[in-house]
Amino acid sequence: MKEKLVVIGNGMAGMRTVEELLKINPELYDITVFGDEPYGNYNRILLSPVLAGEKTIDDIMLNTMDWYEENNIKLHAGKRVSEINRIARTVTASDGLVEEYDRLLIATGSKPFMIPIPGHDKEGVIAFRDIKDVDIMLEATRNYKHATIIGGGLLGLEAANGMMQHGMKVTVVHLSDTLMERQMDSVSGKMLRNSLEEKGMDFRMEAQTAEITGNGRVTGINFADGTSLETDLVVMAVGIRPNIELAQQAGLHCERGIVVNDTLQTYDPKIYSVGECVQHRGDTYGLVAPLFEMAKVCANHLAQMGIGLYQGSVTSTKLKVTGIDLFSAGDFTGDDTTEELVIQDAGSGLYKKLVIKNNCLIGAVLYGDTKEGAWYFQLMRSAQDISDIRDKLLFGESHLGDSGHGGDHIADMSDETEVCGCNGVCKGDIVKAITTEGLFSLDEVRAHTKASASCGSCTGLVEQILESTLGSDYETPESKPLCLCTDHPHEEVREAIRKQKLTSIKAVRRALNWKTEDGCPACRMSLNYYVQSAWHNEAQDDPQSRFINERAHANIQKDGKYSVIPRMWGGMTTPDELRAIADAAEKYEIRDVHLTGGQRIGLYGVEKAVLPKIWKDLNDAGMVSGHAYGKAMRTVKTCVGKQWCRFGTQNSTELGIKLEELTWASWMPHKFKLAVSGCPRNCAEATIKDFGVVCVDSGYELHIGGNGGIKVRATDLLCNVTTEEEVMEYCAAFIQFYREDAHYLERTAPWVERIGLSRIEDVVVKDEAKRSHYAKRFHEAQKISQIDPWKERSTNGVAAHEFTSIKVINA
Amino acid sequence: MSNWIEVGQLEEIPQQGSRVVKTKGFDIAIFRTINDEVFAIKDACPHKQGQLSQGIVHGKKVTCPLHNWTISLESGEALGHDEGCTNVFTARVEKGLISIDLG
């Protein structure tokens, strides 16, 4: 018999947990949900736009009644649980209904705090929390004239704005002298107040409410200073209190909230809790992003995968008032140890303040223009060193030159604009999926639309579309986990591999508590690379965790046939090589012979079983694999340089050959291309390569981080050197640092932008000891790596099973 | 009707790997999972006929090498939000010998 899971609270955190659970293991439990409110689960955040008349209740339903039925979930909508019996393992609803549980999830959210002043219980004094409250407010806009909101925080201002949209006169009463003082400094708070006043909102700042007056229904407010105000409706928006009574009655340990550990368990291990009702490591939360993170971890434990920890969240806020753009995150006040970058332009209503500590961004307040908010937030959470971009930081990501995604024009972008070239997904498709399917995260958009699910180069754009469609509901990933099988980001995984000396994929999965038994393609390929790049002497390659091209040492084509591209050192060839290629092409009836962009010759349309034979013929003529199929060093493109060209300054071809001999057969996080040009005319296009050399009279310019692919990026000049030996040493060190630092599938261009040129200079240029350390490690690894994989297979019988069928049936 | 045909030994297929059985009309991919379960499905992805035998095998699933669709080895169906299905054949292993039922 299935175990029984009972959920108390049919809100955003509880249902997200159930959804996550169904994703991992839909069969594990019989699920029963109690919800005090008589509906399915709706998006509470969007009550503000509903109040403002911009959305309807139907628009904001996340899980309709049908959804519960389709997923075999028993929903008791409109039933309040009044008792938990931990010994009998039952819950009882206020109408007497009893359900048994094996595991219980408490997701009761929070209650709005009502200031207990005289008169707070009169008719017409309400909170702003649920659909019922919105109904009362909308009703009031039809029958009354004047509403007062107590509390000038996020919620209060959204309520005030909503009521004002219906033509009501609205006064906001606030205790302090700055609106939203928990999210804003005094400058931006003042700007906000000015814009709201322009819209017609009234304020009573630094005012303390003493009493609510009226006979049965509210008619006015008296303040502590003796003044008073007439009003027909009072909305209290002064804060929330975790809803813990039920848990307290059941004897669960509670402080401000229900105390949970990193696996979201209460003091009774059968009972879990998520959402605003919990207190985790001393913090309670009132925004959805952290609650969704909790939901993910909790679901994992409920699914008995037993891994993943919730370790707290950094949060950011945006105000959902149309026409007002405001963003705030982190520590925006700062102190003696912090620095501030500020732009203020009162005339155009712009204000930006960034707080910096130890070269990291730790807080931000944006007013008037918030499109960079997501980027700043990302910088904060990843604690990235910003010294390289400091001078441009205030102007935003799009001012970083090539590095931006150019996505600050999301709003202007037409629905037909193609966002994901790989899967042909347009902006309109993504927006539609987000709104109709109720998506919140990048992974969800990927699963539903396939946008950014393939090459990933449009990830930034998709994130920005999410951000612009959802506003503040968008969960900015902390630092992104390596894949869905783990919560650990790349850096943590690599550190564990180094520190704990993990030399196989299996060992990593075990040490880091992977959520899936044998991983997914994304983590398998990454881990296979990571263990080998850290422990090249000891780690074993796992062919089954390589993409087919790297397993078969040839590129799979769309019809299942393969291509064969032998290496041509430095782009040079000989009549003998050309003859051998021509012979092979004829012998194996090659359909297409093509000159590649990397200065070599490709043979297309080879059956897999024929690969070892054709390799043998090419090997016999002295040729080896060109690794044109791998996340590996590909080619060194050269020009003829000093040997022939009248402008040539150095022997670029010979240097190219030497570099290729140094680097061939090295595995990389992604493909890696080199080039050497004989003079600054740069015929070998060295400035769009991962490592490019431009020869000059005085020696060699070394360029890094170029890319001629989906997004073109010109290289950064790393340094000048004077001898070929130095070129080789710097090249080896640069490659090894890239191999050990970049994420798998991260090309040098985005990597350089992510970690900053100065860090690379520190390692490769400025510090001789580091340079020689990395160069040495590269040489060691190459000793093991430089074996021709074609010869291994064509002559030495390695992996024979890869190229033959197990059985041929002629019937 | 069943039509069991022996195709080879379990050891001939790497764990988390696949080998192909060629028949007159089409190819069948035989998969071996990390737990030595064996599955047989037509070697053609429901998307654009990619050779599933060349994909990465994880859990009881394979990810197609051409455009990353993930196909269930048990049902032959595309998982996630992709739609499509390829033929499944019953497979069994007896004393290390794999047979499939061509029906």
Ligand SMILES: Cc1cc2nc3c(=O)[nH]c(=O)nc-3n(C[C@H](O)[C@H](O)[C@H](O)COP(=O)(O)OP(=O)(O)OC[C@H]3O[C@@H](n4cnc5c(N)ncnc54)[C@H](O)[C@@H]3O)c2cc1C
């Ligand atoms: C107007 C408004 C605007 C907001 N805007 C934002 C925003 O822009 N960004 C953001 O991140 N967050 C925002 N929030 C906060 C966000 O909505 C909450 O953090 C989130 O909904 C909390 O989720 P939860 O599941 O913990 O609680 P809820 O969603 O409140 O769910 C708890 C549910 O449990 C039910 N329940 C309680 N006790 C019992 C019981 N004994 N038996 C049965 N059922 C019970 C309640 O009726 C409720 O339905 C906003 C909130 C409001 C009200």
Ligand code: SF4
């Ligand atoms: S890069 Fe300079 S040296 Fe090389 S071919 Fe061009 S002009 Fe000649």
Ligand code: SF4
């Ligand atoms: S540009 Fe590259 S990926 Fe695109 S079709 Fe041509 S070969 Fe294929």
Ligand code: FES
């Ligand atoms: S053919 Fe399999 S995913 Fe396209």
